[in-house]
Amino acid sequence: MKVDILDIGSGNISSIKNWLQKANISTRVVKNAQHIESELLILPGVGSAGSYMDRLIDGNYDVAIREHLNKGGRLLGICLGFQIMTKYSEEDGGVNCLGLIDGHVERIGSGKSHNGWEPLQFRTDDMNEQLFHNQYKLTKKRVLNGRVFYNHEYGVINKEDKSFSTPVSTDFPQYDGLFVKDKIIGIQFHPEKSQITGLDLISMIL
Amino acid sequence: MRIGSTVLLSDQNCIQSYEWKLKRPLGRIQGVFDSLEEYHCDEVAIIRPVRDNDSVEDFRKDIQVVKELSSMTPISFGGGVRTLEHLKLLQDLPIERLIFSSAFLEKDEKLILAAKNLFGHQAIQCLLPIITKDGETWVFHSSKNKYIPFDSVDIDFINEFANEVILFDVIHEGMTNRFDWSLLEGMAFDSKKTVISGGVGRKDIQIAKANGIASVLVDNKILHQEYSISGYKHATKLS
Numbered sequence A: 001m002k003v004d005i006l007d008i009g010s011g012n013i014s015s016i017k018n019w020l021q022k023a024n025i026s027t028r029v030v031k032n033a034q035h036i037e038s039e040l041l042i043l044p045g046v047g048s049a050g051s052y053m054d055r056l057i058d059g060n061y062d063v064a065i066r067e068h069l070n071k072g073g074r075l076l077g078i079c080l081g082f083q084i085m086t087k088y089s090e091e092d093g094g095v096n097c098l099g100l101i102d103g104h105v106e107r108i109g110s111g112k113s114h115n116g117w118e119p120l121q122f123r124t125d126d127m128n129e130q131l132f133h134n135q136y137k138l139t140k141k142r143v144l145n146g147r148v149f150y151n152h153e154y155g156v157i158n159k160e161d162k163s164f165s166t167p168v169s170t171d172f173p174q175y176d177g178l179f180v181k182d183k184i185i186g187i188q189f190h191p192e193k194s195q196i197t198g199l200d201l202i203s204m205i206l
Numbered sequence B: 001m002r003i004g005s006t007v008l009l010s011d012q013n014c015i016q017s018y019e020w021k022l023k024r025p026l027g028r029i030q031g032v033f034d035s036l037e038e039y040h041c042d043e044v045a046i047i048r049p050v051r052d053n054d055s056v057e058d059f060r061k062d063i064q065v066v067k068e069l070s071s072m073t074p075i076s077f078g079g080g081v082r083t084l085e086h087l088k089l090l091q092d093l094p095i096e097r098l099i100f101s102s103a104f105l106e107k108d109e110k111l112i113l114a115a116k117n118l119f120g121h122q123a124i125q126c127l128l129p130i131i132t133k134d135g136e137t138w139v140f141h142s143s144k145n146k147y148i149p150f151d152s153v154d155i156d157f158i159n160e161f162a163n164e165v166i167l168f169d170v171i172h173e174g175m176t177n178r179f180d181w182s183l184l185e186g187m188a189f190d191s192k193k194t195v196i197s198g199g200v201g202r203k204d205i206q207i208a209k210a211n212g213i214a215s216v217l218v219d220n221k222i223l224h225q226e227y228s229i230s231g232y233k234h235a236t237k238l239s
Helices: A013-022 A049-058 A061-070 A195-205 B029-038 B056-067 B084-089 B109-119 B155-161 B202-210 B220-224 B228-238
Strands: A003-006 A028-030 A040-043 A074-078 A103-107 A114-123 A143-152 A154-158 A164-167 A176-181 A184-187 B002-010 B013-018 B022-027 B044-047 B075-078 B097-100 B124-133 B136-141 B146-149 B164-169 B194-197 B215-219
Touching (some): A013 A195, A040 A061, A049 B109, A061 A074, A114 A176, A143 A195, B002 B029, B013 B029, B022 B029, B029 B044, B056 B084, B097 B109, B109 B124, B109 B155
Parallel strands (some): A040 A074, A074 A184, B002 B044, B075 B097, B097 B124, B164 B194, B194 B215
Antiparallel strands (some): A103 A154, A176 A184, B002 B013, B013 B022
């Protein structure tokens, strides 16, 4: 399996790499948009939406991401990398995003932030309608029951039909914590910092 | 409420400090993290306890050991992040959050905004090492190597730019069940955004939970009491 991690100059690339390596998945870090050539492209997301989108557009990464999807590649966005897949974000005074997902990003509440661990449970069978799920059979495990780490102030409102999603938490049920639609997966939490659950997750969804 | 640990990094190795005076070596940072990860520690704050004589070269050396760290636990990092040059060195480290202290006390908006653009507002933490003397509260200003009156600190600035505030009880660091709760009296910080460290023990964790504190950071002496993290989590459930 070829996995590219997109490095646009900001983000916790080494953590993402460490996460995948611990799950015995080899990766390649890609800095040039033209060099994306993989079955799975990972968009790490750290920073604010405005500067992140500026970097994506300046480096022609936005075009390369669409081409990757058009060629049948899979796309996995983490935290801000998930948020910028939607149509727009309220952050930084309003930012147009990639529009790969029908939805938008809003502040989870004035002065609020969500920093901590939340439970995550799902069955991989629930994702069966999506093209993304469990293609490589890295594990026989079908039920994930663990805890994941969140650190965010903005959340994704998903308006997609027929997507698979789980909410962030009981306190933030309107926002997606995990989203899967066709060949796109979005993760609001940090799987790379979710200890054993993070490892289980990547093995179950790839 | 999160239950994490404070790890002090000095000259590329971990130390335990007592009352900011006595220092006890704890070894390589990877070994410390491996132990903490086994206990399912919720988060780790790596703090360089530096003063006014810190250099970029020393900073660079410490950064290198953090860069080589293999961990799946959320990490905050700070101590000596004072210029844009320092900030550039922090890119692509296995850390999620940045801890600033002097930058907040000096109201260095340019540096903090640059950090926000790189890491996001949710990643910015303010560290205030505090003590009470003669009935007054003081904050240690690391880059000036001296205490300043808490009254002189711009709380509005901190509340605007920091996602969370770490209140560090300097006097009781290294002790157990000795966190001085009077330090929080009259402080205009939302408890949901307040993190405490310094002398935190099982009783303090119960008090913190009851007061809606965001997180407690236990001194890394817990490495020598291997049952502690699970015991502390149990204490939270009981409170």
